[in-house]
Amino acid sequence: MNLVTISGPPSSGKTAVTIKAAENLMKRGVKVGAVKFDCLHTDDDLAYEKAGIPVKKGLSGSLCPDHYFVSNIEAVTDWGIKEGFDLLVSESAGLCNRCSPYIKEIKAVCVIDNLSGINTPKKIGPMLRMADIVVITKGDIVSQAEREVFAAGVYAVNPGAIIMHINGLTGQGAYEFSTLLYDEKIKIDTLKGRKLRFSMPSALCSYCLGETRIGESYQMGNVRKINLDEKA
Amino acid sequence: MNQQEILRYSPKELLNIYPFLEAFFAGQSWILKLDQQQKLGLLLEQVDEEQQEDYAFDKADFIGQLSDFISQMETFMGKKDKAVETLMVLPGQNKSGEAETFSELIFKTQTITSIVGPTGSGKSRLLADIEWVAQADTPTMRRVLINNEKPDTSWRFSGNKKLVAQLSQNMNFVMDLSVIEFLELHAKSRMVANSDELIRRIIDAANELVGEKFERYMPITSLSGGQSRALMIADTALLSQSPVVLIDEIENAGIDRKKALKILTGEDKIVLMATHDPILALMADQRIVIKNGGIYKVIQTSEAEKAMLAELEKADQKLQLLRMSLRQGEILAE
Structure with missing residues (x-):
């Protein structure tokens, strides 16, 4: 089975792009499955189902969504293998712009959109910087110049990536993208022992444990203070 | 320039040689000030574990990307692709x-x-x-x-x-x-x-x-x-x-x-x-x-179609003129 992780800011078009690419693969007889990781709520599983793609949904609830992702991706991979998929797509939203739920040697795709602002590529950390493929969406509604400026911004942050423009509504570019997602020669049997491309943020403080009150005396553990004296 | 060589330059020197690095450095402004005189190798040595965690920074990854970026940009700018004709x-x-x-x-x-x-x-x-x-x-x-x-x-x-x-x-x-x-x-x-x-x-x-x-x-x-x-x-x-x-x-x-x-x-x-x-x-x-x-x-x-184009353009021009008159509050007449 092939495994691909797709991430990107909320509403950047991850699901639309993934489904459009999957439809192209399914036409070629590739069996595609999906898993959607999110925080509180998602209806994206319905979109996958509607497209005829078997899907599992995981909501992290009160846990850090990326920690939740790593704790479950192995079992999800086993599920995909048991179901006999040729390709399993794991989709998760990058919620804090810091994490990269990417795994070494597992294809990683970051989806970002042209509307998110020209400084966005700089703000997104490893999620963009460590992706193998960067998909830029919503190019049909901004000017050509803005597309070029945005793509140049992405390129400056991740020069090694394949950068593609895809229209998630019409699917333009999705066929081409799909050819990069699936490789017959790749066989993944388990994720056991694999490593993340980058460590996740560490925090264990009183608020992690359910504290709600504000104030110095309620703060324990790994707490950090903003520096208000330093000149920016 | 290979990875070892890059480390022997300061960000300021690198920027002088490769002005296009501005955008690349901007993403890592916490460690790289554009006017920094210290050698990059030294700067990177000073980055500790905690900073790497905090800024989601990986030294090897950074230096690899920097060297990729430089070599790609050099080919991009040096090589004049034959124009697409x-x-x-x-x-x-x-x-x-x-x-x-x-x-x-x-x-x-x-x-x-x-x-x-x-x-x-x-x-x-x-x-x-x-x-x-x-x-x-x-x-x-x-x-x-x-x-x-x-x-x-x-x-x-x-x-x-x-x-x-x-x-x-x-x-x-x-x-x-x-x-x-x-x-x-x-x-x-x-x-x-x-x-x-x-x-x-x-x-x-x-x-x-x-x-x-x-x-x-x-x-x-x-x-x-x-x-x-x-x-x-x-x-x-x-x-x-x-x-x-x-x-x-x-x-x-x-x-x-x-x-x-x-x-x-x-x-x-x-x-x-x-x-x-x-x-x-x-x-x-x-x-x-x-x-x-x-x-x-x-x-x-075809020529016949081109001739028709002339007709169509005339009609179009007439419409444009009428539109302009309308905008200026005039009474429309032939």
Whole structure:
């Protein structure tokens, strides 16, 4: 089975792009499955189902969504293998712009959109910087110049990536993208022992444990203070 | 410059040699100040575990990317790619798997090709084939040649080299910048040196296309529909790196469409235009008819059609004049 992780800011078009690419693969007889990781709520599983793609949904609830992702991706991979998929797509939203739920040697795709602002590529950390493929969406509604400026911004942050423009509504570019997602020669049997491309943020403080009150005396553990004296 | 060598320079020295690194360094401003004199190797040594965690920073990864970026930019800037002069599409098949019947379809610089056919007939598939420089590896099995040769795959994957630029009616400016700032930013992202003259030409060219001229200090988001379209066209003609321009209709309001096409072809672009407006379709040198996912016909614009264009333009001009009179509160008369 092939495994691909797709991430990107909320509403950047991850699901639309993934489904459009999957439809192209399914036409070629590739069996595609999906898993959607999110925080509180998602209806994206319905979109996958509607497209005829078997899907599992995981909501992290009160846990850090990326920690939740790593704790479950192995079992999800086993599920995909048991179901006999040729390709399993794991989709998760990058919620804090810091994490990269990417795994070494597992294809990683970051989806970002042209509307998110020209400084966005700089703000997104490893999620963009460590992706193998960067998909830029919503190019049909901004000017050509803005597309070029945005793509140049992405390129400056991740020069090694394949950068593609895809229209998630019409699917333009999705066929081409799909050819990069699936490789017959790749066989993944388990994720056991694999490593993340980058460590996740560490925090264990009183608020992690359910504290709600504000104030110095309620703060324990790994707490950090903003520096208000330093000149920016 | 290899990874070891890079470490022996300071960010400031690197920036002097490679001005394009500004954008790359900007993403890591917590450690790299642009005027830093310390050697990069030393700076990196000072980064501790905690900082690496905090800034999601990986030393080996950083230095690898920096060296990739430098070598890619050097090839990009040093190597003057041969200009794209012709684009050739070789036939494939339609949605039903029937072979396309044209022998070859050639697009040359400075020429206009219109594309007609109902929605869903396969216009965007054709464009995607061109953008992806298809090699019988898309559903249509078409092949695309550049300058009569099988093209390099860098057209597919590279972020700063795309074959097709697009102009469509649905496009809007979304950046909060003035015209001049916007053009400067675009020029900078393209690494254009001495962009002042070029920017002046773009603004002049755009203003040639519209009735009401705009000023360089105006925010791009406040431009009228016609002014926005004019600026997009002039900018795409003069500042976009892509040799092919795809236009998805040009509305008939507030912009001189004939001049607009002339600006594009004058800058050696290959112009493709999806349109059902007879005036635009006849301005093209050839037109492609798309049906059921395949290219059904390639028609060269005949003399008879060109003659008809003259008639249509006259009628169009009359409408434009009436529109202008209406705007100025006049009574319409023959």
